[in-house]
Amino acid sequence: MVFNVMKTLKNSLPFRISLYMNIILLYILIYSGYKLGLFEKFLSVFYRVMPENITNTLPTEIQLDNLIFNGWWQEEVKYQAIISQNQKYNACLFGDSISSMLGNNLGNNNFNFALSAMSTVSLVEQLKILNTAGVKCSHAIIAIGTNDAMYFIKNEQFIGNMKAIINSVKQMGANRVTLLPAFYSTVEASYNPGMAGTIARVEEINALIRQVADSEKVVISGDVIKPLFQGQSLKENLTTDGVHLNAEGRKIYREALLKLIL
Numbered sequence: 001m002v003f004n005v006m007k008t009l010k011n012s013l014p015f016r017i018s019l020y021m022n023i024i025l026l027y028i029l030i031y032s033g034y035k036l037g038l039f040e041k042f043l044s045v046f047y048r049v050m051p052e053n054i055t056n057t058l059p060t061e062i063q064l065d066n067l068i069f070n071g072w073w074q075e076e077v078k079y080q081a082i083i084s085q086n087q088k089y090n091a092c093l094f095g096d097s098i099s100s101m102l103g104n105n106l107g108n109n110n111f112n113f114a115l116s117a118m119s120t121v122s123l124v125e126q127l128k129i130l131n132t133a134g135v136k137c138s139h140a141i142i143a144i145g146t147n148d149a150m151y152f153i154k155n156e157q158f159i160g161n162m163k164a165i166i167n168s169v170k171q172m173g174a175n176r177v178t179l180l181p182a183f184y185s186t187v188e189a190s191y192n193p194g195m196a197g198t199i200a201r202v203e204e205i206n207a208l209i210r211q212v213a214d215s216e217k218v219v220i221s222g223d224v225i226k227p228l229f230q231g232q233s234l235k236e237n238l239t240t241d242g243v244h245l246n247a248e249g250r251k252i253y254r255e256a257l258l259k260l261i262l
Contacts, residue, residue: 065121065151076115077126081133084111088136088173091261094123094165095143098183098244102254110261111137119147120161127168138176140169141260145182145205149197155208162212177218178260180225181206187233189242196243199232224256 067073091110093099099114106112113126123144142165148158166177182205185196197205206222213220228238228249238249245253 063151065117065119065147065153067115067117067122068125073115073117073122077129080113080126081129081135084130084133084135086134086136087111089138091139091141092135092137092169092172092174093141093143093257094118094127094169095180096147098146098253099143101244102250102257106254106257106261114143117147118144119151119153120144120158120165121148121151121153124161124164124168127165127172131168131171136173137169138173139178139261140172140174140176141178141180141257142166142169143180143183145209146197146202149182149201149205150193150195155204158205158208159212162209163216166212166216166218177216179209179213179218179220181209181220181222183225183243184229184232184234186236186239186242190233192242195241203232221260224259225253227252227256 089109089111091106093102093106093110093112093114095114096118097114097116099112100116102112102114104112113130115122115126118126123142144162144165145158153161162179169177182197182202184190184199184202187199189196190199190202196202210220212218228234228245234242235249238245238252240246
């Protein structure tokens, strides 16, 4: 009896109309939340409050840059701010693990502020701290975007972050700003979402970097790092894991940076 009533109800026109209307309303709510950035805000809070062993099991497609909530990152940036407080450098390098592996050996009066896992999200916050510490840089080299290609970030947010980064380094006294394109991984690594962004996404990020360089009237220097790549992939003989540079790769990258600094 109950089954027959339910079957009749589901086949009725008012029920179907109500169902369709609810589906449409749900779609509108989800789409509106996405456009307003509510999904990203939810994920940011989720990553902040949930235990690391749980967040690490989430699909890599929705990984966020949550470095600013990590104690090690906070201590590293605090240390950078302390040792460089009120210092004025000729050139400052900002970037992720690819750049941080070079160490602080870019010559006298130059400083490498790059840290592992950085993206534009955490770089915005790092620069706020360094600005507060009175750090000054005449030439800012910004090698960021590789991890943005892997993390979950909307194009609009990436563009906004890049503009904020350029504005911050100018506040630090940079009269010369150089952007580097996001680095390609090897083709094999690009298929592993836990290691790198896809080649298509790296290309998209690089297109956004070029867009920002044009609008902000700053230089983008892709030619200096071309020896690291073969087409749209990192050369196999210059990497340890398909993403990071080996000794020979770091040598080439360091020489490229020194050309920019001189």
